[in-house]
Amino acid sequence: xxxxxxxxxxxxxxxxxxxxxxxxxxxxxxxxxxxxxxxxxxxxxxxxxxxxxxxxxxxxxxxxxxxxxxxxxxxxxxxxxxxxxxxxxxxxxxxxxxxxxxxxxxxxxxxxxxxxxxxxxxxxxxxxxxxxxxxxxxxxxxxxxxxxxxxxxxxxxxxxxxxxxxxxxxxxxxxxxxxxxxxxxxxxxxxxxxxxxxxxxxxxxxxxxxxxxxxxxxxxxxxxxxxxxxxxxxxxxxxxxxxxxxxxxxxxxxxxxxxxxxxxxxxxxxxxxxxxxxxxxxxxxxxxxxxxxxxxxxxxxxxxxxxxxxxxxxxxxxxxxxxxxxxxxxx
Amino acid sequence: xxxxxxxxxxxxxxxxxxxxxxxxxxxxxxxxxxxxxxxxxxxxxxxxxxxxxxxxxxxxxxxxxxxxxxxxxxxxxxxxxxxxxxxxxxxxxxxxxxxxxxxxxxxxxxxxxxxxxxxxxxxxxxxxxxxxxxxxxxxxxxxxxxxxxxxxxxxxxxxxxxxxxxxxxxxxxxxxxxxxxxxxxxxxxxxxxxxxxxxxxxxxxxxxxxxxxxxxxxxxxxxxxxxxxxxxxxxxxxxxxxxxxxxxxxxxxxxxxxxxxxxx
Numbered sequence: 001x002x003x004x005x006x007x008x009x010x011x012x013x014x015x016x017x018x019x020x021x022x023x024x025x026x027x028x029x030x031x032x033x034x035x036x037x038x039x040x041x042x043x044x045x046x047x048x049x050x051x052x053x054x055x056x057x058x059x060x061x062x063x064x065x066x067x068x069x070x071x072x073x074x075x076x077x078x079x080x081x082x083x084x085x086x087x088x089x090x091x092x093x094x095x096x097x098x099x100x101x102x103x104x105x106x107x108x109x110x111x112x113x114x115x116x117x118x119x120x121x122x123x124x125x126x127x128x129x130x131x132x133x134x135x136x137x138x139x140x141x142x143x144x145x146x147x148x149x150x151x152x153x154x155x156x157x158x159x160x161x162x163x164x165x166x167x168x169x170x171x172x173x174x175x176x177x178x179x180x181x182x183x184x185x186x187x188x189x190x191x192x193x194x195x196x197x198x199x200x201x202x203x204x205x206x207x208x209x210x211x212x213x214x215x216x217x218x219x220x221x222x223x224x225x226x227x228x229x230x231x232x233x234x235x236x237x238x239x240x241x242x243x244x245x246x247x248x249x250x251x252x253x254x255x256x257x258x259x260x261x262x263x264x265x266x267x268x269x270x271x272x273x274x275x276x277x278x279x280x281x282x283x284x285x286x287x288x289x290x291x292x293x294x295x296x297x298x299x300x301x302x303x304x305x306x307x308x309x310x311x312x313x314x315x316x317x318x319x320x321x322x323x324x325x326x327x328x329x330x331x
Numbered sequence: 332x333x334x335x336x337x338x339x340x341x342x343x344x345x346x347x348x349x350x351x352x353x354x355x356x357x358x359x360x361x362x363x364x365x366x367x368x369x370x371x372x373x374x375x376x377x378x379x380x381x382x383x384x385x386x387x388x389x390x391x392x393x394x395x396x397x398x399x400x401x402x403x404x405x406x407x408x409x410x411x412x413x414x415x416x417x418x419x420x421x422x423x424x425x426x427x428x429x430x431x432x433x434x435x436x437x438x439x440x441x442x443x444x445x446x447x448x449x450x451x452x453x454x455x456x457x458x459x460x461x462x463x464x465x466x467x468x469x470x471x472x473x474x475x476x477x478x479x480x481x482x483x484x485x486x487x488x489x490x491x492x493x494x495x496x497x498x499x500x501x502x503x504x505x506x507x508x509x510x511x512x513x514x515x516x517x518x519x520x521x522x523x524x525x526x527x528x529x530x531x532x533x534x535x536x537x538x539x540x541x542x543x544x545x546x547x548x549x550x551x552x553x554x555x556x557x558x559x560x561x562x563x564x565x566x567x568x569x570x571x572x573x574x575x576x577x578x579x580x581x582x583x584x585x586x587x588x589x590x591x592x593x594x595x
Contacts, residue, residue: 014586017503064587073430073587096433108428112349124341125432127334 004177004209005047005070010079012040012065012233039065041233042079049176052203052210054224054241058324062233063213067181070211071101084176097126100170100208104182107162108169109154115146115165118154119172126173133172140168144198160191167195171202178202180212184219192216196223217317220244229323237323244319251318252286252293256300257308269299335435339442343410346445357447364451372397372459375523386525391466392553393523396545398459400520402481403488403544405452411489413443415513417496418505424588437493437578473552480548480560483567487543490570491516493578500581520544540570 017032040062047053057063068074070081072088072095081088086095102108109118116137123133141147144164149157157165163183170178178199184192200223202208214220220227220241227244229237237244253275256262261279268274271290276283282304286296293311300306314322350357375393408415417440420426432439460477463469469477495512499505519527519535524546527535535541543563551559 068427068587071431073427074585075583092430093433093435096431101431103427106424106427108431110345110349113345117345117348121341121345124338125434127338127433 002049003046004049004084005045005211006082007046007070008044008080010040010043010066010069010081011038011077012062012069012074013038013077038233040069040076040230043230043233043235044079045228045235045238047177047209047211050203050207050209051226052200052224053212054220054227055211055213055230056215056220056227056320057213057230061231063230064181065233066230067179067211067213071099071179072096097173098176100173100175100178102163102166102170102178102180102183104163104180104185107154107166109162109165111155112153114151114153115157115169116150118165118169122169122172128173136172136174140171143201144168158191160187160194163187163191163195164198167198171208174206175208177209177211180210180214182214183212184214184216192218193222199223217315217320220320221316229320231324244316250288250322251314252288252296253312253314254284254286254293254296254300255308255310255312256282256284256304256306257310258305259307260305262304266303268303272296272299335438338434339438342439342442343445346442350445350447360446360448361450361454364448365455366451368397368401368452368455385523386528388523388525391463392549394459394466395463395549395552396523398456398463399481399484399548400456400545401452401459402456403485404517405449405454405456406485407449407489407492408446409449409453410445411441412446412449413440414489414492414496415446416444418499418509421499421505421585422588426585427587430582430585430587436582437575441493467553469552472555476552476555476560480551480563483560483563484544484548487540487563487567487570490567490574491540493574494570497574497578497581500584515539516541520546524549536566540566543567 014037015034016037018035019028020033023033043062043066055063055066065074069076070083070088072092075089083095084098086098088095108122109115110121119137119140120133123136128136141150144167146161146165146168149161154162154165167178167180167183180199183199184195187195196219199210199212203210210223212219212224224241227237227239227241228235257280262277262282263279265274265277265282268284269291271287273285273287274282275285284296284300286293291299297309297311301309372394375397376390380390413420417426420429420440426440429436429440429443460481464474464477467473492513495516496509498512499509502508516539519539519541524542527542527546532542536543536547543566547559547563550556551563
């Protein structure tokens with residue numbers, strides 16, 4: 001498998017002045033104390049061609065800092081980055097021809113002009129000929145279904161339309177990798193799905209490697225085949241997305257349905273707790289470290305008169321929340 | 332290199348198109364700045380008429396000084412207003428998009444914004460220099476010198492603003508600090524040459540190059556001073572080299588922030 005990204009022992013530290021209350025204002029002004037924050041702490045990983053990577057973690061975990069070092073926006077404090085054979089600190093310009101970037105909170109489009117102008121602008125920036133720009137723009141307009149709002153100034157577009165345009169523009173030069181920092185932030189469910197489908201399409205059809213950061217579980221579940229979890233600047237898990245839930249299942253959910261309405265919600269045995277208490281359905285969480293599923297079902301059937309029962313795993317969001325919280329608790 | 336120039340020119344064209352989309356503010360900016368400059372020069376002429384010639388400077392020289400200044404300021408901030416926006420770009424994190432560009436970083440940033448109001452300065456500067464030419468009944472040599480020193484003054488103005496705004500990467504409150512430096516550079520340039528003598532003149536030529544934008548160019552044209560022309564050319568090259576070096580060194584200190592921003 002061809003390796004496109006190879007990161008070794010990457011670290012980024014930020015320094016900033018802090019007020020020292022034991023010093024007077026003049027000393028604080030002239031010689032302030034500084035505080036060092038390790039945003040990314042000695043991480044290493046690699047990415048193969050065609051992979052779809054979710055790079056996730058709680059706020060302040062180091063996701064955006066890593067993606068900014070990968071693209072050459074900021075310089076690492078130590079460690080090495082090899083992306084498509086380039087070192088972003090030395091070959092920023094050459095690398096830019098090979099990668100596409102989308103920042104959900106930061107538009108690259110020309111706000112006062114229609115999308116066609118942004119496509120043309122980026123085409124010229126990447127040294128495409130007029131003919132190439134025309135051909136590629138037409139392809140992207142079709143793939144990303146931009147034609148219905150192609151003539152509107154960018155500032156008049158909805159967020160969903162704008163994000164589709166952002167991704168389209170980032171692909172004008174047919175990059176080998178696209179790096180996306182929270183591309184679905186603020187989008188409604190329809191716009192999110194549409195964007196994920198389009199990203200999947202460019203990955204499958206054009207072989208574009210996808211590396212994205214997101215807080216949206218849907219992005220991870222439906223788009224990414226591999227998940228890297230970062231917290232406090234360190235990678236805490238790197239595994240196939242499908243294995244994520246299995247690896248971290250410490251809870252099961254049991255739905256109980258009754259033909260007669262539930263009226264009494266009895267005290268549950270140790271290891272079980274309610275999440276839903278409704279007259280027609282009860283949902284109970286089973287802590288597998290305290291009680292087995294078999295034992296739990298037995299005890300619940302002793303307590304309640306049940307007509308149907310359903311046992312299932314925690315959803316991805318719960319799994320990810322569990323990972324973040326476990327990591328926080330262990331500090 | 333040709334691709335860099337092609338893209339820089341294209342970028343300027345797009346900036347003009349983008350500014351022109353907002354027609355009212357575009358026209359207000361252009362006309363407003365021309366009126367503002369005219370009022371300023373009338374004030375100086377009135378001042379000289381009231382108090383007489385100061386340090387050998389007549390109304391004609393004041394008109395020329397304002398012409399050189401306005402033209403240098405106008406051309407730089409018309410075509411390369413992005414340099415003046417570096418503190419905002421750095422503070423908001425909008426500088427990211429330039430780092431992602433496959434083009435020369437300085438050229439990309441400089442041509443990222445078009446200053447509509449600076450068009451008014453260009454028009455005003457050209458008008459002032461034409462009037463100056465008539466007032467002194469300029470010889471062919473003086474006309475050629477005017478053209479040459481306009482180029483040099485514009486380049487040194489460009490170099491100085493690059494140097495000043497490149498320091499944005501070094502300060503937390505980059506906007507306030509760099510604007511303070513810019514005022515320190517620009518304000519002495521607005522006063523005519525007679526105002527600075529001795530040590531202050533030395534400082535505003537060799538340490539802060541304020542007098543190189545207007546005063547020295549006027550003296551070059553007025554006295555056909557080739558010594559000063561050589562000095563101006565030498566200092567222009569020096570400042571260009573220093574400012575470009577400073578920019579690329581300072582960029583390595585960039586620490587992107589996460590505010591929401593828009594494009595170009």
